[in-house]
Amino acid sequence: MNHFRDLALSAIALxxxxxTAGAVEAFPxxxxxxxxxxxxxxxxxxxFTVPVTVNGHARTFIIDTGGLTSAISPSIVAExxxxxxxxxxxxxxxxxxxxxxxxxxxxxxxxxxxxxxxxARMMVLDDIGVEGLIGPEYLRNFDLEFDFAAGxxxxxxxxxxxxRAVYWTDDYFTLPMDVTDQGHIRIDVSLDGKPLRxxxxxxxxxxxxxQAIARSDFDVDPSQVNVDGATAGKIIGGNGGEMGAVPHxxxxxxxxxxxxxxPILAIATVERGFHADHSSLLLGMRELHNLHLYVAYQxxxxxxxxxxxxxxxxxxxxx
Numbered sequence: 001m002n003h004f005r006d007l008a009l010s011a012i013a014l015x016x017x018x019x020t021a022g023a024v025e026a027f028p029x030x031x032x033x034x035x036x037x038x039x040x041x042x043x044x045x046x047x048f049t050v051p052v053t054v055n056g057h058a059r060t061f062i063i064d065t066g067g068l069t070s071a072i073s074p075s076i077v078a079e080x081x082x083x084x085x086x087x088x089x090x091x092x093x094x095x096x097x098x099x100x101x102x103x104x105x106x107x108x109x110x111x112x113x114x115x116x117x118x119x120a121r122m123m124v125l126d127d128i129g130v131e132g133l134i135g136p137e138y139l140r141n142f143d144l145e146f147d148f149a150a151g152x153x154x155x156x157x158x159x160x161x162x163x164r165a166v167y168w169t170d171d172y173f174t175l176p177m178d179v180t181d182q183g184h185i186r187i188d189v190s191l192d193g194k195p196l197r198x199x200x201x202x203x204x205x206x207x208x209x210x211q212a213i214a215r216s217d218f219d220v221d222p223s224q225v226n227v228d229g230a231t232a233g234k235i236i237g238g239n240g241g242e243m244g245a246v247p248h249x250x251x252x253x254x255x256x257x258x259x260x261x262x263p264i265l266a267i268a269t270v271e272r273g274f275h276a277d278h279s280s281l282l283l284g285m286r287e288l289h290n291l292h293l294y295v296a297y298q299x300x301x302x303x304x305x306x307x308x309x310x311x312x313x314x315x316x317x318x319x
Contacts, residue, residue, distance in 0.1 A: 031161035037113025046205020066201025136183025169309035204284030
């Protein structure tokens with residue numbers, strides 16, 4: 001099996017624009033993509049999941065590009081008899097709704113596809129109906145291809161040639177992206193014609209905007225629901241924290257050359273979680289699952305098309 005890069009130091013640290021349409025060209029031999037792993041994906045309750053093994057036990061984890069760090073459910077920890085450790089008193093780890101984490105574990109082995117990580121550190125999250133999640137400190141060591149139409153997540157070695165990533169269609173777009181110290185992906189989008197900074201969050205079932213931005217930039221009353229048959233609800237953070245959410249239908253959400261008409265966003269009552277990354281919007285799975293994405297962390301570029309864009313011969317080399 002292949003191994004994740006040595007992430008012990010980064011894991012410990014976590015615990016203590018313009019778009020362009022492109023066309024597929026023949027990939028030179030030295031620019032072909034190197035496939036590290038392919039795993040099937042599911043969509044459960046709006047969450048994007050993959051099979052993993054934890055110390056030899058089959059589990060289902062969320063892929064969380066917007067998470068603080070990788071995490072595991074306390075029920076799995078108890079069932080498998082995994083030893084827990086207290087997070088240092090001076091370290092404050094909170095989910096988007098500001099619920100603080102208290103414990104972490106060190107797994108003997110975590111496997112996704114054919115990629116293996118030993119001594120993998122994970123925060124222990126409260127039980128919220130998932131067994132665990134893989135966060136940015138692991139994900140950013142690869143290029144990620146989210147092919148929702150085919151139901152697969154491909155992990156590639158960082159691709160060797162600039163602007164040489166899309167093999168599945170000649171109708172795609174690119175956007176420059178920032179990668180924060182936490183490993184979060186930020187891109188420029190526009191909502192109802194107004195520019196916003198968005199964080200891509202594959203653990204968010206819906207796209208979320210804060211109530212302050214909704215009120216000041218879009219003249220929206222966060223207490224009023226404008227979606228027929230919908231009611232105010234709540235959003236649950238990665239550690240079980242809760243915040244209020246009001247659905248609101250906007251006119252259009254544009255990502256580069258793709259315009260999503262009449263999107264329904266959740267207006268959140270608590271917004272410091274993503275504002276800490278200087279983002280005004282969390283771009284969630286309701287919109288993302290309609291796209292085909294290639295995240296090039298090292299190149300700092302997002303490649304994307306519509307999910308049903310026609311496939312081409314994969315310009316990639318299995319590894």
